[in-house]
Amino acid sequence: MNQRVWSFLVPLLSVIVALIIASFVILMIGKNPITAYAALVRGALGSKMAIASTIVKTTPLILTGLAVGFGFRAGLFNIGAEGQMIMGAMAATAFAINVGWMPAVLAIPLTMLVGMLAGAGYASIAGFLKAKTGAHEVVTTIMLNWIADYFSSYVVTVPMGVGFGTPKSPEIASSAKLPPLMVVQATELTSGIIVAVLAAVFIKILLDKTSKGYELKAAGFNPYAAEYGGIKLAENIVLAMAISGALAGLAGTLEVMGVHHRFLGTLSGGKGFDGISIALIGQNNPIGIIFAALLMGALRNGSNEMQFVGVPKHIIMIVQAIIIFLVAADRIVRTIFLRKKVAK
């Protein structure tokens, strides 16, 4: 079977295998997997409100998926989308609180720009360290995640904190809020989804149609050959990390502008890590990533409904883990299904 079909089939089959294995896990705690999965589908797609809320959850996931996927294409494993998302959201909030005097045409793009720059800058630290010293980006971005996490929990309680209960910042100026596409019952369908899809198209064009994209891919695919061919590796590493971080920063920014209208301590909530599974399921292709994000958004959204039938929503993490594992060792999947084909 040819390579293109496989690159599409492996993630799909991985998802199916993962859901099957997870159903045994659900059986193990004495629940009915069919009831659980029915609740999952109902929670994700069962009503207009459920669909709207799935799309809201998908929006940041497209961007964190793009952040990780773009990194992969350039030969970098950006596991720090979580921290970059936090830094982007925090900087965007600090900016957007103070732009009440600005008209929305200015305030909206400028807030996005600030969030993207913060994410890009934060990711560049890891890019710079890799280019200068060879420090592996997996270890450095994990350290940066923890630093961002603790730093933001300080910022959101002391310098920015308002009110009681969950640490939160004041609301951003209304000129910086993204207008909702429509309101389905209490759920506002954020127009951030349009921004996210446009970002995917932009990355697709950058990777496939520009010479810079070609350079980044070449540096990722075979750094030695690329360097021999005159591509500056160090420069490309920093640039690729910065673009990846900008996408993650935008994910956090859109959460602030379109959903919460303020910075919250729990804003990222694992969305950066979801980006890894999304990039792998989408095979690092921006258009594939949109659909993978939709799948993950639906799983995340539906998992709340699953809690009501007594299945902890952590099951989604287990499903993700199995998918990532199978995509990492994709020969397992190929062998399982090819052997069956041969037997027929």
Place this chain on the structure above:
Amino acid sequence: MRLFLALIDIFTNPAFYKLTLTAATPLIFASLGGVFSEITGVVNIALEGIMLMGAFVSVVFTWLTGNAWIGVLFAILVGIGMAWLHAWASITWRGNQIVSGTALILLAQGVTGFLMEPIFGRPGQTDIVGKIPEVKIPLLMKNRFLAQSIGELSPMIYMAFASVFIAWFIIYKTKLGLRMRAVGENPEAADTLGVNVYAVRYFGVLMSGVMASLGGAFLSVGEVGNFRELMTGGRGFIALAAMILGNWNPVGAMWASLLFGFSEAFANQLQSSPLLRVASTTKPLFNMFPFIVTLIVIAGFIGKTRPPAADGVPYEK
């Protein structure tokens, strides 16, 4: 001036040194795990996940059997199981080792979170289920400073230091160790000389499972006696940094772990110092400290230390 007094107060306090040892122990275990795996050429970032699983499983079996050592034993078994999954994906199936490691971290976070409610009835954290008692060394109890710093420690701390010696002995003084290093440096040559590359790599990765799960078990039944969700808090990655800083050598990894343990204990003591009266809201800033130290150390030392030549490269016959 007040900061200076606080520093003197911290460094003359025997409890600070005990805290340093306690903070370093899980890192020593896990970084030895990293050494065992990477010396044979398999990158194992799943340490964080194996530790988390070890912390959870040891609490579950301590709770079931009432004996914390049985808990530790089961943690080791599950740790070997997790490591086997990583070995299977990355050696047998020649998968991407970093992606497989990420999957195992997520698996550990998912499984431990998933089983909290069915087993313990509530999410977040478990009750105190009991822990391994500390042992007193009578000779050290005579001096107040020694008694309060190293006179009464968890036996697992001694195990950690013993493991350093055992790991060093295996890797540098036995035939098996020679093969492990050969396979990590040049698998083709080792294969030609009749070394079973896959078997040696499996041994390295499975040993990393043993070590990392011991580190996790120490965090729960060795130290506090219960399990909290995500309680490893990035220590698996700090252990990886300790392994790098220690130049993939067990003794070096131990010193690096002690350095990181020191920085964790220091940040801890500083924020609870009665002389400084740190507001509880600024405490997160102190928690950043060990991670910043790690980041600086990695940036400063990497390149000066050298990984095994075939580290992270799948071997195809």
